[in-house]
Amino acid sequence: MQRIAYIRVSSADQNTERQLDGISYDKEFIDKCSGGLKQRPALDRLLEHVRHGDTVLVHSIDRMARNLRHLLELIDSFKAKGVTVEFVKECMRFTPESNNPMQDLMLRVMGAVGEFEKAMINERQREGIAQAKARGVYTGGKRKVNHKRVISLHQQGLKKAAIARDLGVHWRTVHRIIEASSVEGLAQAS
Numbered sequence: 001m002q003r004i005a006y007i008r009v010s011s012a013d014q015n016t017e018r019q020l021d022g023i024s025y026d027k028e029f030i031d032k033c034s035g036g037l038k039q040r041p042a043l044d045r046l047l048e049h050v051r052h053g054d055t056v057l058v059h060s061i062d063r064m065a066r067n068l069r070h071l072l073e074l075i076d077s078f079k080a081k082g083v084t085v086e087f088v089k090e091c092m093r094f095t096p097e098s099n100n101p102m103q104d105l106m107l108r109v110m111g112a113v114g115e116f117e118k119a120m121i122n123e124r125q126r127e128g129i130a131q132a133k134a135r136g137v138y139t140g141g142k143r144k145v146n147h148k149r150v151i152s153l154h155q156q157g158l159k160k161a162a163i164a165r166d167l168g169v170h171w172r173t174v175h176r177i178i179e180a181s182s183v184e185g186l187a188q189a190s
Contacts (some may be wrong), residue, residue, distance in 0.1 A: 003054075008032075010032075
């Protein structure tokens with residue numbers, strides 16, 4: 001039986017040290033990406049690694065998931081494997097055999113609050129960008145992907161997933177670029 005830490009920060013330059021500081025564990029899995037992403041490599045490896053009787057330690061609920069449905073799915077997956085999940089900050093523990101309606105309610109409420117909080121952050125961000133655009137000071141982020149390269153690789157017959165792996169981006173980014181190019185091509189042909 002292992003005590004396993006799951007640590008997540010939103011970006012590669014953020015520090016993971018404050019999470020689970022002073023708590024002992026046998027192994028750790030660290031993701032450096034948004035909690036809103038369903039594809040988190042360390043979380044996937046953690047799900048494969050855990051065994052019956054293990055305990056997964058997470059600093060807080062929002063470190064595991066930013067949406068309630070995904071949070072509940074993860075808890076159910078761990079419990080189905082016989083794994084206990086502890087959220088340290090909230091002092092919540094979910095064991096495979098536990099059936100505590102009050103704790104389940106608290107998990108749902110806290111998960112919903114986290115989801116609401118993320119939605120509010122996104123709304124404020126959109127409002128700020130709209131205001132900056134109206135003032136003419138918003139230029140957007142720098143392109144991280146060469147669109148012409150994506151289109152060229154796609155025209156050579158490479159699959160979207162292969163292009164994404166090659167360029168180190170998410171496949172949805174590749175999909176959006178290809179779709180936008182198709183729409184532009186149709187508009188120019190009209």
